Amino acid sequence: MGILQSYKLRWKRKRLVFRAFRKRRQLRQVTDRMQGLPSQPILLFSTMRNERIRLPYFLDYYRKLGVDHFLIVDNGSDDGTRDYLVDQPDVSLWSSTAGYKQSRYGMDWVMHLLRRHGSGRWCLTVDVDEFLVYPFCETRPLRALTDWLDSTGTRSFAAMLLDMYPKGAMHEHPYREGQNPFEIAQYFDSGNYTIRKNWPYLNLWIQGGPRARLFFTDQPKQAPAMNKIPLVKWHRSYAYVSSTHMLLPRGLNLTYETGGGEKPSGCLLHAKFLDTFALKAEEELKRGQHYAESQEYRAYRQGIALERDLWCGWSEKYINWRQLEILGLMSKGNWA
Amino acid sequence: MSFGVVMLCHTALDRAAQVARHWARHGCPVVIHLDRRVPDRERDGLVQALTDLPDVRFSDRVACEWGMFGLVQATILAASRMLADFPQVGHVFLASGSCLPIRPVRDLERFLDANPHTDFIESVTTADVGWTVGGLNKERFTLRFPFSWKKQRRLFDLYVRLQRRLGLHRRIPDGIVPHLGSQWWCLTRASLEAILKHPDRSRYDRYFRRVWIPDESYFQTLVRQVSHRVESRSLTLAKFDFQGRPHIFYDDHLHLLRQSEAFAARKIWHSADLLYQTFLQNAEHAPRPAPNPGKIDRLFAKAVQRRVKGRPGLFMQSRFPNQGRGGNQSAAPYGVFEGFDALFQDFRPWLAQAVEGRVHGHLFASERVQFATGEAVFKGGLSDSATLRDYNPRSFLTSLIWNTRGETQCFQFGPSDVQEIAKFIAQDPNAMVFAVTGAFAVPLWRSGRSAHEVRGEVARLQKIEADLIALVDSPESKARMRRWTLGEFLENPAEPLQVIVDMLNPRVRQRRADLPRLLPLAGFSSFLQDLRNQGMQPVLMGDMPETLDSLPNGRAPVMSQPVE
Known part of the structure; x- marks a missing residue:
């Protein structure tokens, strides 16, 4: 790793930070409810569009984990998402009608909020269909984890995306508002992930799961990345490079051990494959605002057109975090 | 107080x-x-x-x-x-x-x-x-x-x-x-x-x-x-x-x-x-x-x-060991079989029974992954797509071994398979490679094509196999290997087979009485001679036993000597 490379990355980081700063004009604050937060709040950042039906469970899930405040950017919803969020006492809402794609899939907006409100605090950046599971999450709140990370001097925590899917076609089990999505999407792939080191960012690039298995057999390279680092003790100079897959400075990406041991890690259960998905895929295709020219969605639509069931005989049924740890998808590390 | x-x-x-x-x-x-x-x-x-x-x-x-x-x-x-x-x-x-x-x-x-x-x-x-x-x-x-x-x-x-x-x-x-x-x-x-x-x-x-x-x-x-x-x-x-x-x-x-x-x-x-x-x-x-x-x-x-230390053989988001720290190690011992399935009619079912494990076909075949039961998906959600597998063969193999902890895995490997994984296998202390060198020529001979037609193919496969053997045999290699030339193997197939069972399933101390059935090989020696006559030198096969043409075709070979 030469000086030139570090210099390039440094510039890249500065560019990203500045870009987010420029995009701040696209954000209009709707509500600000951040007064009276505890001194070290745990904050959740998210961008969404038309997710009204998912919101009650999502907010509830993270409130129970111990998130103190939600900072949400609404990207032009027209299904009541915005009204619902305005009414929540622990949500500060911004809205933007600018292009999702042009803002690096919402990352520019979120990064601006991270910089403004997240510095020196533990920040969780997730999508509305991502549910964080970490070691001991049933018995220890998020604060226990962040306290422990603080005590070990760790600044970032990895949680790999785990695609959850139902048995049978997605439309067979309609999702009800407020319902735990994993009552429907109970299954996941436990051991078909490919990992490589992603030079020069030094993060691990993980692909696999049902999407790779079914929709990307011919072009595995295009399969979506599953590695994520959603929980970071933010500093104003940090930048997310691509979604929450990796960060700069890249020391933040070293969430894995190379000497043989295991560091602690979690999983983001991905409740994407519900009956709402077909609708979403259609909408996103039309908007053309999604990742890689909506290639991903195109691939899914073909899959869905075939009424393809993501389930297979070796699908694993989700029980709890301990199961994920035994399967080797996440680890307790030395947190006991 | x-x-x-x-x-x-x-x-x-x-x-x-x-x-x-x-x-x-x-x-x-x-x-x-x-x-x-x-x-x-x-x-x-x-x-x-x-x-x-x-x-x-x-x-x-x-x-x-x-x-x-x-x-x-x-x-x-x-x-x-x-x-x-x-x-x-x-x-x-x-x-x-x-x-x-x-x-x-x-x-x-x-x-x-x-x-x-x-x-x-x-x-x-x-x-x-x-x-x-x-x-x-x-x-x-x-x-x-x-x-x-x-x-x-x-x-x-x-x-x-x-x-x-x-x-x-x-x-x-x-x-x-x-x-x-x-x-x-x-x-x-x-x-x-x-x-x-x-x-x-x-x-x-x-x-x-x-x-x-x-x-x-x-x-x-x-x-x-x-x-x-x-x-x-x-x-x-x-x-x-x-x-x-x-x-x-x-x-x-x-x-x-x-x-x-x-x-x-x-x-x-x-x-x-x-x-x-x-x-x-x-x-x-x-x-x-x-x-x-x-x-x-x-x-x-x-x-x-x-x-x-972590869990050996696990590669995941928070454990990704370097080369020298377990980065080349899978989770459990497994067997790699080169050449055996070309010689026997029923090698896979026999082996599965003898080692009490799961015996796959050619996992690294170029068209598709041959899982044991011929399924399209295997444990953990591994796909049989060759493209997916070849995208990261190392992840494929380590996942397979990790997913099946507690059950010994065996698979066939040959010079016609995708070879990229060979480097990993050679470095993996859990790999046990059993090779009958030169056996790859038997299916070519059995295809009925003439020595003239297949000599190019034999030469190509021979080169690949020789490279593989050299790789696994090198001083840096951590894999254990037992190999026999085709000639040695045919002299007395029972003994190598017993060695395999002993290594892969050390708990079973009693000897296997039944053995898999050899394919008829009468005429193979002259095929090799034909190759030589065409100017191609088959070196990996060794010297065919003189009794080859009279070997009991289609029947189990008889155990002749006690195994050490």
Whole structure:
């Protein structure tokens, strides 16, 4: 790793930070409810569009984990998402009608909020269909984890995306508002992930799961990345490079051990494959605002057109975090 | 006789107040030392919260930087106050603000009353300590440490290196034998007074001011000079991780803590409501389960093990070992079979039975993955798509072995397969490669094509196989390999087969009576001769046995000699 490379990355980081700063004009604050937060709040950042039906469970899930405040950017919803969020006492809402794609899939907006409100605090950046599971999450709140990370001097925590899917076609089990999505999407792939080191960012690039298995057999390279680092003790100079897959400075990406041991890690259960998905895929295709020219969605639509069931005989049924740890998808590390 | 508690506090003062109240309510005087760096506002809050308790006092305050003398100073200040203010105190129990009594106060009282002259303090000579982290052991006492390890790490390291380079050593004062031990002790009034009023104390203090982490050595060392009975153990349960940081206890440790024999535990997470509630409110009367301290030890030993060594063969988001640190190791032993399926009619079912494992076809075949049962998806969700597999063959193989832990995996491999994985196999100590070299020619011969037609193909496959053998045979290779030329193998197939079974399924000691059935090979020798005549030299096959044409076709070969 030469000086030139570090210099390039440094510039890249500065560019990203500045870009987010420029995009701040696209954000209009709707509500600000951040007064009276505890001194070290745990904050959740998210961008969404038309997710009204998912919101009650999502907010509830993270409130129970111990998130103190939600900072949400609404990207032009027209299904009541915005009204619902305005009414929540622990949500500060911004809205933007600018292009999702042009803002690096919402990352520019979120990064601006991270910089403004997240510095020196533990920040969780997730999508509305991502549910964080970490070691001991049933018995220890998020604060226990962040306290422990603080005590070990760790600044970032990895949680790999785990695609959850139902048995049978997605439309067979309609999702009800407020319902735990994993009552429907109970299954996941436990051991078909490919990992490589992603030079020069030094993060691990993980692909696999049902999407790779079914929709990307011919072009595995295009399969979506599953590695994520959603929980970071933010500093104003940090930048997310691509979604929450990796960060700069890249020391933040070293969430894995190379000497043989295991560091602690979690999983983001991905409740994407519900009956709402077909609708979403259609909408996103039309908007053309999604990742890689909506290639991903195109691939899914073909899959869905075939009424393809993501389930297979070796699908694993989700029980709890301990199961994920035994399967080797996440680890307790030395947190006991 | 009663005992008093000295508490060193710096954060989570609400919890400290709760614990102090608990001690005081059960008749133990408490002296609290509050870190100088705690803001006055917070101090006032704590004082206010305890103002109704006459037996809770506050000592003078000094700043306590981790690893520095301040902590000892604080202890001395508070302990002196305790001895002066409460003449009835027989033992002084040292605790921190994040310590929690996990057994009834009365138990501790009874225990100390039964041992009125015993000092409970972990105190071990430096030579015998196994637990110090970071290599500084004896040197804690022979170098100078004026810099904070936490805040001035660079200076700290630099100064240590400088002293080592220059060979600087401090002289350990006469009469002192350095001992180390847990910071949390329980000393008798007599010993404590003897230490604090020792004629040489100012000299010792001067010395310990530049010792590293003196709170783990000051009292531990000096108690040896004054005490008549030292019981070298701490009454406080404290576990440390691999970097010397204390493990933290949470609500879900409740059951474990109740089985501990220690009287207090540290550190408790400040929001572990259930622990505080259980041990401070209900514990005095609750029946205790039978003590089982080993369970706690195991739990934390396992955590350290997981962090340092991890689960071999697992590659995941937070374990991705380098080449030399297990990056080339799969999770369990597996067998790679080169050439066997070309020689037998029913090799796979036979092998599956003999080694009691799962026998796949050619996992690395170029068209698709041949899983054992011919499924499109295998355990863990592995796809049979060759493109997916070839995108990252290493991940494919390590996942397969990881997913099937507890069941021996075997698969066929040959020169027509995608070879990229060979490098990994050669480096994997769990790989067992069994090869009948040259057997790849048998299917070509059986295809009925003439030697002229297939000679190019034979030459190509021979080259690939030779490369593979060289790779696995190289001195750097970690895989175990047994190989036979086709000629050797056909001389007596029973013996190699027994070797395979013994290696892959060592538990079964009795010999297999049934063996797989050889394909008819009459005429193969002349095929090889034809190849030679065409100008192609088959080298990997070895010399065909003369009896080849009369080998019992289609029947199991007979075991002729006992296996060594």
